[in-house]
Amino acid sequence: MATKEQWHELAQQLRVDSIRSTTKAGSGHPTSSMSAADLLAVLMSDYLRYDFSNPKNPTNDHLIFSKGHAAPLLYAVYKAAGAISDDEMMTLRQFGSRIEGHPVPVLPYVDVATGSLGQGLPIGVGIALAGKYLDKLPYHIWVVLGDSEMSEGSIWEALELAGHYHLSNLVGILDMNRLGQRGETMLGWNADAYAARAKAFGWHTIEIDGHNLDEINDAYAHALRPRDEPTLIVAHTLKGKGFSEIENQPGWHGKALPPDMAQRAIAELGGERHIIVQVYKPEPGQPASHGQAQPFRAPTYEVGSSVATRTAYGDALKALGAARPNVVGLDGEVSNSTYAEYFAKAYPDRYFEQYIAEQQMVGSAVGLGVRGYLPFASTFAAFFTRAYDFIRMAAISRANIKLSGSHAGVSIGEDGPSQMALEDLAMMRAVHGSVVLYPSDPNQTAQLVAAMADHQGIAYIRTTREKTPVLYGADEQFSIGGSRVVRQSDADQVTVVAAGITLHEALKAYDQLKGAGITIRVIDAYSVKPIDAATLHAAAQATGGRIVVVEDHWEEGGLGDAVLAAFSGTEARRAQGPLPAVTKLAVHEMPGSGKPDELMDAAGISARHIVATVKALVG
Amino acid sequence: MATKEQWHELAQQLRVDSIRSTTKAGSGHPTSSMSAADLLAVLMSDYLRYDFSNPKNPTNDHLIFSKGHAAPLLYAVYKAAGAISDDEMMTLRQFGSRIEGHPVPVLPYVDVATGSLGQGLPIGVGIALAGKYLDKLPYHIWVVLGDSEMSEGSIWEALELAGHYHLSNLVGILDMNRLGQRGETMLGWNADAYAARAKAFGWHTIEIDGHNLDEINDAYAHALRPRDEPTLIVAHTLKGKGFSEIENQPGWHGKALPPDMAQRAIAELGGERHIIVQVYKPEPGQPASHGQAQPFRAPTYEVGSSVATRTAYGDALKALGAARPNVVGLDGEVSNSTYAEYFAKAYPDRYFEQYIAEQQMVGSAVGLGVRGYLPFASTFAAFFTRAYDFIRMAAISRANIKLSGSHAGVSIGEDGPSQMALEDLAMMRAVHGSVVLYPSDPNQTAQLVAAMADHQGIAYIRTTREKTPVLYGADEQFSIGGSRVVRQSDADQVTVVAAGITLHEALKAYDQLKGAGITIRVIDAYSVKPIDAATLHAAAQATGGRIVVVEDHWEEGGLGDAVLAAFSGTEARRAQGPLPAVTKLAVHEMPGSGKPDELMDAAGISARHIVATVKALVG
Helix, strand or coil: CCCCCHHHHHHHHHHHHHHHHHHHCCCCCCHHHHHCHHHHHHHHHHHCCCCEEEECCCCCCEEEEEEEEEHHHHHHHHHHCCCCHHHHHCCCCCCCCCCCCCCCCCCCCCCCCCCCCCCCHHHHHHHHHHHHHHHCCCCEEEEEEECHHHCHHHHEEEEEEEECCCCCCEEEEEEEEECCCEECCCCCCCHHHHHHHHHHHCCCCEECCCCCCHHHHHHHHHHHCCCCCCCCEECCCCCCCCCCCCCCCCCCCCCCCHHHHHHHHHHHHCCCCCCCCCCCCCCCCCCCCCCCCCCCCCCCCCCEEEEHHHHHHHHHHHHHHHCCCCCCECCCCCCCHHHCHHHHHHCCHHEECCCCHHHHHHHHHHHHHCCCCCCEEEEHHHHHHHHHHHHHHHCCCCCCCEEEECCCCCCCCCCCCHCCCCHHHHHHHHCCCCCCECCCCHHHHHHHHHHHHCCCEEEEEEEECCEEECCCCCCCCCCCCCCCCCCCCCCCCCCCCCHHHHHHHHHHHHHHHHHCCCCCEEEEEEEEEEECCCHHHHHHHHHEEEEEEEEEEEEECCCCCHHHCCEEEEECCCCCCCEEEEEEEEEEECCCCCCCHHHHHHHHCCCCHHHHHHHHHHH | CCCCCHHCCCCCCHHHHHHHHHHHHHCCHHHHHCCCCCHHHHHHHHHHHCCCCCCCCCCCCCEECCCHHHHHHHHHHHCCCCCCHHHHCCCCCCCCCCCCCCCCCCCCCCCCCCCCCCHHHHHHHHHHHHHHHHCCCCCCCEEECCCCHCCHHHHHHHHHHHHHHCCCCCCEEEECCCCCCCCCCCCCCCCCCCCHHHHHHEEEEEEEEEHHHHHHHHHHHHCCCCCCCCCEEEEECCCCCCCCCCCCCCCCCCCCCCCHHHHHHHCCCCCCCCCCCCCHHHHCCCCCCCCCCCCCCCCCCCCCCCCHHHHHHHHHHHHHHCCCCCEEEEHHHHHHHHHCCCHHCCHHHEEEEEECCCHHHHHHHHHHHHHHCCEEEEEHHHHHHHHHHHHHHHHHCCCCCCCEECCCCCCCCCCHHHEEEEEEEHHHHHHCCCECCCCCCCCHHHHHHHHHHHHHCCEEEECCCEEEEECCCCCCCCCCCCCCEEEEECCCCCEECCCHHHHHHHHHHHHHHHHCCEEEEEEEEEEECCCCCCHHHHHHHHCCCCEEEEEEECCCCCHHHHHHHHCCCCCCCCCCCCEEEEEEEEECCCCCCHHHHHHHHHHCCHHHHHHHHHHHHHH
């Protein structure tokens, strides 16, 4: 146990370093770092168990700054732990540095990106689920929370799930410094209110003075005692603590001190120090085994029968569960619609119900991914809009997560527009490095679910509510970035590009047009991102530059835009020639309720509309 | 006051009608309707104040089904109120009917669309803010909540804001029937837990048996007593209450009864009834006046000075506040960055701080819009991803709301990717009927803020953190759907399309290219949606079909895709050849921290890259 003086000296160093790095950078959040310095000094000296020489050590604790803007403090902690040099710390916010303005996992000690508030705790819940139920290792997850972010709904999703799952390995440290970006927070210094709320959500709570080192020490010791609930430490603190000119003053959020002020601050804090703390290493240990990987045995479906792709997703996920012991299932209280329930029933130990809390569901996925699990999270495709900030941030976290959205488009029918995903392709395409898949067939779906598992990164699959005919044999292969030319002849006059439900409309249109003496090329663009540009280019050339894209999605950002983009250039891959004439059939008017066929037809994306469009183009 | 027998008969009618309409439709949620029937029977008989002959009556109460899937019950209430006929009620879920699967405001009694759970209460908070602080009218907002949706973070954002603003005119009625879609909810019948949570969030709570008519009556009477807090009634209920074969049974969520079962259910419930209840009309009254509309006096900026468009947004919103008494300001705790604070300081009575709760912020906006106010809600553009489901649903609500997102793109600099909006254009374009604006200049920004106010629907403006040179005179006009050709000559060889920050890069590129003997046409595409297709077509023709689009956004779904789409045909507006070759310069790699110029250059969207791309195209 360090002495109180050692804690104090370390805390002052963390403050001084937070000021030094931000003043050098000319921007950043020193005052939000200073309020939590005492909390971190005691934590890293005596409670954190972390092997900085091996960030991948499975028994390491996890330290997450949910208040990501206190990154200068986190980097000061890394310096004090000897993990990064003072020189590197001082590159804060410089172009090319790993010491970014908010934490990102380009540094090996950072598990996940934070900086969009209200995300660190939900992700911590995911790691805690892994620790308690899958790894079965005694590590702890320490989450440093800001008080402003306590107003984010996602925080309460995390609190309720953590309480529900009795995540006793999770400790929240609330840096209640009262001052948000533009003034006082909703609750100010009302520690009792925070504690009452957390308690009502099933947490153990401790209220302390966050600058009293003995109280901090006692709180951590108390948090580590065996109990059945997560713990929230509500620490009353002062923003800018330690520098009298700005301590507890409004107007100092997110501002670096000018050099002269910084000099006075450092002097008042006792000057620069370069203490190195030997952070305790964890006991050795290995995660519980979940068995050996096996070859994936895809479910198979007979050509000619009718099966919904959401059913195939469920079957394939279950098969993947047998093949890969690290696959984990998550669902937002609709597993009997997404068919994640097949996995849940087969592998109850690797399934975590997330209830209707989509932000937390994606946060759990990211957290499980931190520990090497391969999460598949599902809900209605429309409801992933709820979690878009989490998905966006997952990309910055370089997370390896898989998302499945069912009930896409107007073809869901009677439930009406609130349940229809009509923007999910746009949303998911605009995620860095994402893969976006939209199968039309159950055998194809099964292949693509396996491909998602093999792919590193964020992959999204869109499934259909309705049963559709099985088109492809079980032995056919489909891959990310691929497509399938489903109908083709030397006399094709128009290319029709479709995916998912609209592929079946395109095939009906093919038959009708053939009867009228017109042949079309039909492409199944099941990989919306990356899209198979080469096949589209060849088809455009073969069909006189006439392309019709038909999709069950708004006109903006979906398959139509993806096809157009395949004919544009980027800096790296310049446009080779003029665009083909692309006609987009997509949803333009707000749909209502009705039968799937009625709604597809009213939206102008049924076979009838494809036929009419093709006829107009060739006539 | 109705008799207990009258309440009971009405409740049975509501149940029977919920069964009749869903069985006829072949789908829907009868059991979720039956659990809340007693609650609604007493409410509509004796407590609701609503003039069904005049849904726009300003003193009407507001009845919102946050559990939108209980729509059959809502329609049964409308029938019992004499507002719709039994015949119309029985068109539930049919194509073309106003009686959709989930409530939508194509029916004049429905304020807003629900069906994505967790939205009705946040919107109710917005109406309650209007009632208490703006209208200053004594109406009440009754929100019927499902227990499953209590796990949505947005519900807790609503609870905290309602508590904070002491919304004593808001009454939540929690239909705690224990059973979610696929099984038991997180809290089951733990009424104490719900009550403790709500109480900790500043609510008055009442726990009752939701099938005991006296307890229901007492609860409403109690809720209406003067107090300073919102009230939550936690009603213990049974799903499918009243039909013994399915009452409190799992497996009956979202399933219509087959005709034979329906027949038995209706018999057990005492048969069909057609009671009409005279719902009490409210006392007459008029909303408080906020003054007379005045002409808008735009702030003006001198050409040659440098001003950030976010600053101009703040100035313009304040000016709009002077011009239009119905403008209301909302912000997510960053008003000193979005500059909504100018409005907040000038019109504190019409500004509501939303703290860091973006879902609630958009919910408040939709609710304020229900009462005819014109809300402008702002936060960092990146954080609107948090509220995407609310924005999507706002479109289904036909809401008239205005959103402003600041700090767009890599050009924000040192804060890093968590704070950079790089998907907001994609997200906002894919909202039904939306307008998406991205100005490059403060005078232009001011004009566009006024245009947003004049436009009916969802309008989004993207602003820039950095100061940029003033390009346009204060007398120039800009409008939704417009664009500006900023550089033009007869010898233009390439068209460069830009908006916002990249327009300034395009102008630098123009100068450099001119020095090299190449002239380009530069288009300011400040209206990303709708985009000015005619100007793009003309420019393409004039510059040999060579177009370069440069944007501070991911490659997918943004300005580049919008430009491409302008050269595609829709069913109505087919593309006219010859088509251009489009090169997109956009953000491809995950950015880090750095100076704005460094990051723009690293992303390949700086003047240098435009110059190189143009040279490659013409050389």
